[in-house]
Amino acid sequence: MLNLDRVGALCAVAQTGSVAAAARLLHVTPSGVSQQLAKLEREMGTALLEPAGRGLRLTPAGELLARRGVELLSHASGIAAEIAAMRSEVVGPIRFGAFVTASRVVLPSAVRSLLSRYPVHVTVTEAETEVTLKSVARRRIDIGVVDSWESAPIDIPVDLQSRPIHRDTADVALAVDHPLAQASTVPLSALATTPWVAWGAGAAFHDWLVRTLRRQGFEPRVDFEASDVSTHLAFAAAGLAAALVSRLAVDEPPAGVVLRPTEPRLHRDIYAVWRADNAGPAIRAGIDAVEEAFASTAQ
Structure with a gap:
């Protein structure tokens, strides 16, 4: 596995012509560049540099790696830029x-x-x-x-x-002819003998309704179970049951139904x-x- 820092050191030597100049380009010490080059040669299993007078020159293997190394570094830089963009862009x-x-x-x-x-x-x-x-x-x-x-x-x-x-807030749904239909606020305790329509037993909304009404001092009689709010409203409209309905679920009640705030308020x-x-x-x-x-x- 090629180490990009070591390939970068070789490319810098190829670009500048010396270890000292490569060190200045990379903002490291010459000994640091030399150490990177030595490790790269050991990884590749071949010499990448050879003496040339008082300096160094790349071997054929070194020239190949430096040439391909420029492409490799450019590609790696592009990948890093794409990842950085992913961190800052919604994709x-x-x-x-x-x-x-x-x-x-x-x-x-x-x-x-x-x-x-x-x-x-x-x-x-x-x-x-x-x-x-x-x-x-x-x-x-x-x-x-x-x-x-x-x-x-x-x-x-x-x-x-x-x-x-x-x-969100829940209101009670009642038939328009229910005795409490015209009340500004309906005490839940006043519905102790009223049948209820709710989600099926075991559903979270069913459990919430039962727990809420028990806190008002009575055990609710859930005679009708359905998994759709429109069905709950239909049973309320028919005068068969009361229902607790969230405002998020119902914008306008259907004909025959009124929605009234409860006491206590349910949020x-x-x-x-x-x-x-x-x-x-x-x-x-x-x-x-x-x-x-x-x-x-x-x-």
Whole structure:
């Protein structure tokens, strides 16, 4: 394996005509150049320099190596420049993971923005927050978009970095003829005998709803389970159940449904998470694009 510093010393001698002049060119001592040349000859197994009067001249092998060495050094310098550019430019793949609502409402806009600005390839994997955190830690994705409800906070691993990028609020969805439909704020405790529609048992959103309502002093009766917010709203519109729906997931409720703030208020913080050893320009640009997309939903 050729050592580039030693090849550079030989090229400097070929360019300047002497060890002393090569040392001045390289800003090292003449003995340092001589040591590099001696090591290079041992590596190559042949003489590269030979006496010529009071000076030195390159042997045929030395001339070949010096000539090719200039090309080699130029090529290595180009590679270093490309790598430096990668550190300062937004290039390469960006792999996102996100919970369902973010994947549907926010990620399309963020991805479109990234593709319009940079030469990147973007992928998105939809999964619950716990799965996304594991995928980031295991290097399957680069940026995770995860949610953490105040009543059921997530535990972000210490080896991941995070940045809060949005705060969301949940409202209660009720039929327009529900006794509390016209209230400015609906106490959750007033819905103790009301059936609920929620995600399926075992899903993070289901567990959050049950935990939240238990804190209001009652065990919720989840009679209907569905994995789509529009279905939740349909059951609410039919007067069959109440639902907790995030504002991020619903811009305008369908006919027959009202959305009312709750007491207590229900908030979740949304974070971007990434590995500390994977925080280059592309990752920063991806996080910024997602934060911008969230901000546009709040306008």
